[in-house]
Amino acid sequence: MKAIVARDFAPLDKLEYADWPEPEAKGDAVVIGAEAIGVNYPDGLLVQGLYQMRPETPFVPGMEVAGKVLAVGDKVASVKPGDRVAALMTHGAYAEKVAVPEATVMKLPDGIGNEDACALICGYGTAHHALKQRGELKPGETLCVLGASGATGVAAVQIGKAMGAKVIGVASTEEKRRVAGEAGADIVIGYENLKDELKRLTDGKGVDVAFDPVGGESFDALSRSMGWKGRLLIIGFASGTIPKFSVNLALVKGFSLVGVFWGSFTQREPEVYAENMKELIGWHIAGKVKPVIEGTYPLAQAPEVLKRVLGRGATGKLILKP
Numbered sequence: 423m424k425a426i427v428a429r430d431f432a433p434l435d436k437l438e439y440a441d442w443p444e445p446e447a448k449g450d451a452v453v454i455g456a457e458a459i460g461v462n463y464p465d466g467l468l469v470q471g472l473y474q475m476r477p478e479t480p481f482v483p484g485m486e487v488a489g490k491v492l493a494v495g496d497k498v499a500s501v502k503p504g505d506r507v508a509a510l511m512t513h514g515a516y517a518e519k520v521a522v523p524e525a526t527v528m529k530l531p532d533g534i535g536n537e538d539a540c541a542l543i544c545g546y547g548t549a550h551h552a553l554k555q556r557g558e559l560k561p562g563e564t565l566c567v568l569g570a571s572g573a574t575g576v577a578a579v580q581i582g583k584a585m586g587a588k589v590i591g592v593a594s595t596e597e598k599r600r601v602a603g604e605a606g607a608d609i610v611i612g613y614e615n616l617k618d619e620l621k622r623l624t625d626g627k628g629v630d631v632a633f634d635p636v637g638g639e640s641f642d643a644l645s646r647s648m649g650w651k652g653r654l655l656i657i658g659f660a661s662g663t664i665p666k667f668s669v670n671l672a673l674v675k676g677f678s679l680v681g682v683f684w685g686s687f688t689q690r691e692p693e694v695y696a697e698n699m700k701e702l703i704g705w706h707i708a709g710k711v712k713p714v715i716e717g718t719y720p721l722a723q724a725p726e727v728l729k730r731v732l733g734r735g736a737t738g739k740l741i742l743k744p
């Protein structure tokens with residue numbers, strides 16, 4: 423079968439569309455025929471050796487897959503060939519077929535398509551965990567989302583609205599601001615004069631919860647725009663700069679800096695992760711959240727697609743199809 427193979431940690435151009443061994447249905451393994459594969463910003467970091475974990479090389483990147491069960495191992499009881507499912511992986515999803523442990527497989531209800539199922543896993547899963555367990559967002563609170571048209575950002579906008587917050591989306595271009603507005607942000611602004619704008623929009627009180635997948639200079643502005651008892655959620659550093667933080671700001675403004683690591687959360691708290699996914703799927707079926715799928719591309723185009731995601735050129739979710 424074909425897969426996208428990283429022979430070594432290297433720039434995205436070095437990824438190969440190549441032959442890769444067929445997965446086997448042994449023990450608790452479920453073999454899935456991929457119909458949609460989610461592209462995530464961290465996939466691009468992983469192949470360059472810039473992510474928190476480094477798999478043994480050569481390896482296949484990719485963490486989200488949805489499709490039909492093709493075969494199951496003799497210990498598998500919850501799914502059978504023909505079932506439509508989605509799965510979360512540490513890596514390995516950029517392939518025509520994957521083998522995953524039964525415990526990581528979710529059966530998909532009829533109301534949810536394969537592309538949307540992929541988007542709900544990492545993008546929406548991260549935003550949901552961040553706002554619910556880490557940010558403890560409450561109805562009526564003000565939520566500020568940076569990168570509000572990106573995969574995690576647009577999810578945070580929709581989930582923030584589903585949780586009853588007033589959402590201020592921040593994005594860099596007209597087109598991206600349009601996407602954030604259509605996703606439900608109450609107010610959408612650019613990054614210019616961010617600190618003053620957030621002060622004005624919150625009548626001087628500052629924001630209750632901030633969702634920051636960008637880092638860099640906009641983190642500095644956010645850390646000076648937090649309200650009393652606010653929670654500044656550290657999601658990622660898409661700007662490429664990990665900011666430094668003056669801890670006196672947390673003292674003076676009485677707010678908390680809260681780290682969010684969704685991948686670790688899924689492994690350390692699998693029951694809570696499963697509950698979260700159930701809630702997200704319920705919200706999707708009820709029409710409260712609807713992934714923004716920018717486009718679907720052939721699996722072989724993964725390097726170009728990843729380049730666009732890491733180059734600030736994408737909105738919402740991008741999907742690969744074998």
Ligand SMILES: NC(=O)c1ccc[n+]([C@@H]2O[C@H](COP(=O)([O-])OP(=O)(O)OC[C@H]3O[C@@H](n4cnc5c(N)ncnc54)[C@H](OP(=O)(O)O)[C@@H]3O)[C@@H](O)[C@H]2O)c1
Pocket residue numbers: 462463464467544545548568569570571572573574575592593594595598635636656657658659660661662682683684685731732733734735736737738
């Ligand atoms: N903590 C976790 O558990 C977790 C989970 C998933 C992802 N992440 C991390 O969160 C970050 C964002 O992920 P994502 O899936 O939302 O990515 P994405 O879809 O590419 O969105 C990132 C957003 O960041 C903004 N950005 C600002 N400067 C950028 C630059 N120099 N290059 C690229 N984007 C830039 C862009 O919006 P504007 O142009 O509007 O600024 C873009 O829409 C990544 O660092 C990723 O590794 C963390």
